[in-house]
Amino acid sequence: MTLDTQRTDHDADNGFSLVPVLAALTRARADWRAAHHRATTPGGRELPAPETVERIVAGLRGALFPMRLGPSDLRQESEQLYVGHTLDVVLRDLVEQVVLELGGRPNDADPAQRAEIRGRAHALVRDFAQYLPTIRTQLDQDVLAAHGADPAARSVDEVLLCYPGLAAMIHHRIAHRLYRLGAPLIARMISEAAHRATGIDIHPGATIGAGFFIDHGTGVVIGETTVIGDGVRLFQAVTLGAKSFPTDALGRALKGHPRHPIVEDDVVIYAGATVLGRVTLGKGAVIGGNVWLTESVPPGAHVTQAGLTRGPRPGPGTD
Amino acid sequence: MTLDTQRTDHDADNGFSLVPVLAALTRARADWRAAHHRATTPGGRELPAPETVERIVAGLRGALFPMRLGPSDLRQESEQLYVGHTLDVVLRDLVEQVVLELGGRPNDADPAQRAEIRGRAHALVRDFAQYLPTIRTQLDQDVLAAHGADPAARSVDEVLLCYPGLAAMIHHRIAHRLYRLGAPLIARMISEAAHRATGIDIHPGATIGAGFFIDHGTGVVIGETTVIGDGVRLFQAVTLGAKSFPTDALGRALKGHPRHPIVEDDVVIYAGATVLGRVTLGKGAVIGGNVWLTESVPPGAHVTQAGLTRGPRPGPGTD
């Protein structure tokens, strides 16, 4: 490789040499790999690629809602062909990404291990594909919930095409299924794609019931072990988080340990409210804007900044 | 179509069949269309496409600020040709999107109705085009307001090229005009494109005066019926929202009913403040950081977390 031993064109043009920069970068990579026991043998990428995962999700969105989120020039008479072809392509791509997540590095694994990993990846993607019609039906319910709840929503199509809360839920319902089927890294890539686009950060592990609606959404955080019932409504900047006790004598929280809220059916949580820890918000409770809550709340309760009340006056929110 | 009756290549490769998945997805679409009285006859897309609308806005940005937001290789001697050509292309595209929003589905509408819808779309786009020079002048004032207000702003060009508040206002001033001219769905697509890019969520219905500046911006929400005067300044995470009374005996708020604040000239609202309902913030009022406000405030008042004061000490904010 001439790059390490000769001046490059760059050097001639720019009056400085890249050679020491490249050598120092190579050392930094080698240090990292040595410290983290990484392969240093020749071979391809070892990890799923976020841009490939985003392309897969774009295809799934089109396949789920072909005439509204598919290609602009799609005609209804070609819908079936488009959906079939798109799924065929993106599910193959998904198999390859799952193989990478499951640890399949084609070049250095032994053939039996490679075949075993590939078989698990196929089974995972098959189970995922069979769940897609359920995801479509769930998302239809989310669209209806948003339309019913927001006085500014003009049509169900406006909700599907424009609302960031819906975009986040398309990603989440796909990501959650992959998380449960055993592909948590790909799932996290999908949820972070939604986070980038919407400012809504739902961990793929969160369990969310039917007819869920997030309005505006920027700054919403929903943690890994959150459980949300049916007909729940959130506004922007709501946090459903964990309590952290960084100086606790027992050390770090166990990974996967239930540490986020349980939100029962028909709860409404207004903008900026923060609910922390494994507390339960009872069915139909209303949590007012900017409330800070670390205790459970009974069904039907109305909580405002001034404290807990029962009665017809909920905390204010926004639409 | 062989897809429904034969095993596909996918099946052969992957050991499972897409056929039942496709059939279930088709049923889910049919159920939705039946429930929502949608066309099931052959034909093209019935709705504007967000990606086309984003391309139109990108063209309009370039046409409004050719030497700063246009193509990198543009030269000033070609500026006029670039602006003319770009507007010609994007306004034609806009006509087609407006036709879709107005309900024109080329294949199944009768010829007279098609011609009528197309005529209305042309008139709307003509009115919009004639307003573009006003939008440019308004945006120049927004740039100057940002540069004057922010100690970190080095030049007016830095503001136009970098500031998310300016990006949001380019989108808003375009979207608001389309909203008023009768294309609220396209307008909403434009405002959500800004929301995605900036975290600033301004409903296209909001009325905003001259020299408006949002600093940082992430988490700002400005509702549909908000009215903002001249020289107003907001920081990140400010909400100008509606009060919701979800359990109110009268039922849902009327669509379009005035329900968001009126903000008079020269008001400053610091980070995280929440102002809800049809209240008026009087001329020159200063609303401190994190204030929660559901009542009107007289001109010149300074409101902090501790309550209403009058005098020289405003609430703190950030730059």
Add this chain to the structure above:
Amino acid sequence: MTLDTQRTDHDADNGFSLVPVLAALTRARADWRAAHHRATTPGGRELPAPETVERIVAGLRGALFPMRLGPSDLRQESEQLYVGHTLDVVLRDLVEQVVLELGGRPNDADPAQRAEIRGRAHALVRDFAQYLPTIRTQLDQDVLAAHGADPAARSVDEVLLCYPGLAAMIHHRIAHRLYRLGAPLIARMISEAAHRATGIDIHPGATIGAGFFIDHGTGVVIGETTVIGDGVRLFQAVTLGAKSFPTDALGRALKGHPRHPIVEDDVVIYAGATVLGRVTLGKGAVIGGNVWLTESVPPGAHVTQAGLTRGPRPGPGTD
């Protein structure tokens, strides 16, 4: 140019003329240029282009982490060639953008001035390139800090590939170096690219120590003169801002004047906390969620909404 004197095809098709629109846009541009003393002579772009700067950053990300953030099909045996070629291309592009920022307008500057600007741009990019291995090492420490701090993080690779806090720090460590070397406008374009993608707004002037971690991140604002030590951890919606006194008799804050917090080593700041002004948070201090703070805090202190306490119980946060 026929555009100004004849009806265009657009006119024929659309029933209205673009000519007056173009004339009015031309007047608006001329007014702006006259008011701001801009060149009106023929020539190319006078400013760096955000899309070019984003492409440069994408290349730098790949060159810093070739097997994880580089192209999906990269193989380890080609890594060295990929890094060398990528740096060669993007550093040349960076030289051109720096020339534009430094005021080099090829057509109208005199040859000696052009050569001087180009020489300064080369020197700046050379110094930047020599710092790249340090940036890689700093980012490796940021990855380890995130992995150690977050119970939901499954692997160091998940952090690098998925976490918005890491994406923001890749941008910031690049931007901060360019800011210090004298390219603050390009630096700001880079930090705003991160802001768009992550909702995390770090001014390129902020000084940030080793092993820094922002969890979730949406709504974080870190001001220009902030100084952050080693091992610091922030959650979403934390503001490290300035106090503004818009009605102060002395007028506007001086540009660049220290006005943001100093955060010492090992401080933790939970979600939604706001720290304003040139205050110091002492080593190991813990700032609870939603705290509003405008005064310094001693080392080891725990601050919650109820006020300052010392002891083992920090304010709650989220993961």
